[in-house]
Amino acid sequence: MPVLKLHLGDVVRTRKTHPCGSDQWEIVRLGADIGIRCLRCGRRVLIARPKLERRIKEFVRRGPGAGGAPEPAPVPLPPKV
Numbered sequence: 001m002p003v004l005k006l007h008l009g010d011v012v013r014t015r016k017t018h019p020c021g022s023d024q025w026e027i028v029r030l031g032a033d034i035g036i037r038c039l040r041c042g043r044r045v046l047i048a049r050p051k052l053e054r055r056i057k058e059f060v061r062r063g064p065g066a067g068g069a070p071e072p073a074p075v076p077l078p079p080k081v
């Protein structure tokens with residue numbers, strides 16, 4: 001499985017929703033653990049990268065760090081085998 005390219009400012013949709021009801025998160029910190037911020041309530045969470053990758057359903061928006069032209073629409077992830 002290819003490694004997901006995560007960038008600061010990316011917004012992702014996860015399979016599990018936050019208790020506040022939102023399923024969209026912005027990437028705010030990169031490292032061994034990824035920092036994500038809930039778009040609705042603003043809560044920040046640190047999560048191990050492999051764990052986050054399993055939870056991500058799709059990219060909603062690509063941050064400026066992704067490079068190239070911004071994606072016009074959500075990009076579906078390749079199917080997981």
Ligand SMILES: [Zn+2]
Nearest residue numbers: 018020038041
């Ligand atoms: Zn929330």
